[in-house]
Amino acid sequence: MARQRQIANLAAKVCFLSDLAAYGRGTTHVEARETHMSWVFLTDELVYKLKKPVRHAFLDFSTIRKRHLYCNEELRLNARLAAETYRRVVALCRDASGHFGLGGSGRVVDWLVEMKRLPQSDMLDQRIRGGRAAAAEINEVAKRLVDFYAERRAEIAGGGAYLRHLIGEQRINRAILLRPEFALSHTAFGPLDMVDGLLQRLRPQIEARILRGAIVEGHGDLRPEHVCLCQPPQIIDCLEFNRSMRIIDPYDEINYLGLECEMLGAPWVRPLLGQALESRLPDRPDANLLALYGTFRALLRARLCVAHLLEKPVRHPEKWRPLAIRYIRQAERELLSLQSPPARKSTPVCGEA
Secondary structure, eight states: HHHHHHHHHHHHHHHHHTSSGGOOOTTOOEEEEEOSEEEEEEEEEEOOOOOOSSSEEEEEOOOOHHHHHHHHHHHHHHHHHTTTEEEEEEEEEEESOOOEEEEESSSEEEEEEEOOOGGGGBHHHHHHHOOOHHHHHHHHHHHHHHHHHHOOOOOOTHHHHHHHHHHHHHHHHHHHHTOOGOHHHHHHHHHHHHHHHHHHHHHHHHHHHHTTTTOOESSOOOOGGGGEEESSSSOOOOOOOGGGGGGOHHHHHHHHHHHHHHTTTTTTHHHHHHHHHHHHOOOOOHHHHHHHHHHHHHHHHHHHHHHHHGGGSSSSHHHHHHHHHHHHHHHHGGGGGSSSSOOOSSSSOOOOO
């Protein structure tokens, strides 16, 4: 019963926020988009994000208090790389007669993040697809990211969260990608085994990087669709709901952005990003560690693709398995840069950082 009320309450909020009347005069357009964890409402000039009342192992948006907390965290964290985009946290209120309103009087029933709407055509993924991304623009994004990482405090005491994340997520990668219903074992088994072996072999290198101060609190979800090539560049959608997932090697995060650009058909972006980072943070990992980073991220993306098939209802069911296979093929390509590949093993990684 409580779950049914929760669904009905969310549906009523989405209905209100999908209506032009919610935003006052001057608004001529509103488009509602559903994501895994939020509803996003795009108006002429502004965007409003409503977090769903969900709870997972890695996040908890189940109460109004927690959603308020993470709206404020989203605003705070995104001010680091997109201060011009993130504006404020807005209360969604309901008066005694049951009518909703943004701000104003009444009982607060939820919270939204208000953002400036960025031009979709200038998002990096769209620019790459249209063949309109220029090296000068990538260099500008790279400079912003490199300055960001250089300003971060080294996570020495808390850096073990990074290694725990790699090990824990790799276990989940294996468990999900080898599920029989996805029929991916024949392609995923080899890269999964290689990552297990690399994690064991290269663990001392990662631990040394933690002790040298190479691990920082980064963005957490750095993908082309989160980069806007406007002036100045805006890098949005920092992962706000779990700090341990933001503890990362900048070379891992930059390499991941480059990998995603390569998946879109722009392999030339990754070297530019890496060179820019090395110019400011010269403690570059060796080829084997970079291969581990790239292979792990590709497998993680493959897993997240097929995980959509476990949702009810499944949105765009025809999309996810073919995309997962593309990421597994990319994982195989990442392994080609290994200097001396370790022998494959069939047992998952054990142990904690």
